[in-house]
Amino acid sequence: MSYEAASSAPGAEGAASVPSPPAPVPSAQEQGPPAGAGSLADELGQWLQERRRELHADPELSWQEVRTTEKLVGWLRDAGLEPEMLPDTTGLYVDIGSGPLVAGFRGDIDALPVTELTGLPYASRHDGVAHSCGHDIHTTVMLGLAVGLHRRQQAAAALGHEPQGRIRVIFQPAEETMPGGAQEVIRQGLLSSLPRVFALHCDPRLELGHVGTRIGAITSAADVVKVEVAGHGGHTSRPHLTEDVVSALGHLATTVPAVLSRRIDVRSVVSLVWGHIQAGSAHNAIPSVGQLTGTMRVLDADAWRTAGDMVTEVIEQVAAPFGVDVSVEHVRGVPPVINAERETMLIEAASREVLGEDSVILAEQSMGGEDFAWMTNEIPGAMFRLGTKTPGGEDFDLHRGDYAPDERAIEAG
Incomplete structure (x- = not known):
């Protein structure tokens, strides 16, 4: 994977002028939050809401999060913290407290190449780029975590108590790429x-x-699985004199997923879905080359490690009767996120204490990819779904231009 580093490392001199927490700022939202749920009325909550809107209006794509990094550095420094930028790229991290490290928290900061359709007053200012x-x-939840912890530790120190740990x-760049930041x-x-x-991770179907x-x-x-099929083309009236690329592609598209389901343990949950197929341009000409691309998703980590070789073998076997030449490119993306038991239980205990006994639900297994998995490959960890749906409100989906999460989820997070 290649990427261009930021042309200049953001620092205190280059950072934009930003307000300092915890001074309250007026809400930019024309309508307040629905009555009955938690509010962002406190000082830090109001400040975080405004910071979120600044980030939302100024989204940046993977490995290009220069302004986002500058903003975060400025906000954290103004709060009295000492963030460190990642060398030679975007992103940053900040440590709060003293003594040995006891836990890390990761928030991703990049946006998507999507046109925003929300119509909000703080909608993206950049065509074709949106959060x-x-x-x-x-990002805002992690900003609030850092600033809030720092304030609590300052208050404890003023009383003569110095919490240890x-x-x-971590404000991570480039989650939306494969294999990811x-x-x-x-x-x-x-x-x-x-x-x-x-x-x-936000969950637009889970209520606030x-x-x-x-x-x-x-x-x-x-x-990602990429297949190219090549052979001698020709006139559609004489397919027997060709190596029919179109027929080969059709069989690959329908047969390979079915064969995989019989070659890999069904408990591993393997899904191969094609998203693009292309060959030829004339109705009466069999082309000499065609392509097929798609995504392969696997819930079991062990099965994932061997699935690449398996899918290549199956593709070659299915294409063989057509006499075509086949090349397969299997692009490793991300492994599954495997939540450790102890860390998951810590999340559940904290959620019940803060949000109530009924706040924790069993999350569905998602077939989406998430590069936090590389971190849980290294050390124990856990990811949770944060409800962002307004109770009784509209259903959204991720990666849609009209996705408008309920901002009160920041406080819950």
Whole structure:
């Protein structure tokens, strides 16, 4: 994977002028939150709401989160913290407290190449780029965690109590790429002294005030499979004189997923779905080349490690009777996120204490990919689903231009 580093590292001199927490700022929302649920009326909550709207209006794609990094550095420094930027790229981290590291928390900061359709007054200012996966919420929750913990530790120190243990908050770039920015975080050693790591993801179908947890695989591995088929083309009136690329592609598209379901343990839950098929341009000409691309998703980590070789073997076997030449490219994406039992139970206990006994639900296993999985491959960790649906409100989906999470989820997170 290649990427361009930021042209200049953001620092205190280059950062935009930003308001300092915890001074309250007026709400920019034309309508207040629905009555009855938790409010962002406190100082820090109001400040976080405004910071989230700044992030939402100024989204940046993977590995391009320069302004986002600058904003976060400025806000954290103004709060009295000392963030460190990742060398040679975007993203940052900050440690709160003193003594040994006791836990890490990761929030992803990149946006999607999607056009925003919400019509909100703080909608994206950039055509074709939007926070349609909730990463602005993730980032703001982590910002609030860092600032809130720092304020509590300052208050404790003023009373002569010095809590021991450091918390590390990681603002990770480039989650929306494959294999993702988590590997850069690992490469730079940010997990090497951490005993555990946590993350969250917005869930647009889960109501506000609830979190979804699951021990074991909560997301799927996700890879890309690219197939190219080549042969002698010719006239459609004489297919017997050709190596029929179109027929070969058709059989591959329908047969390979079915064969995989009989070659890999069904308990591993393997899904191969094609998203693109292309060959030829004339109705009466059999082309000489065609392509088929799709994604392969696997819930079981062990099955994922062998599935690439298996899918290549099956593709070659299915294509063989057509006499075509086949090349297969299997692009490793991300493994499944495997939630550790102890870390999951810690999330559940905290959720019940803060949000109530009925706040925790069993999360569905998602077939989506998530590069936080590389972190849980390294150290114990867990990811939870954060409810962002307004009770009784509209259903949304992630990666849609109209996704509008309920901002009160920031406080819950």
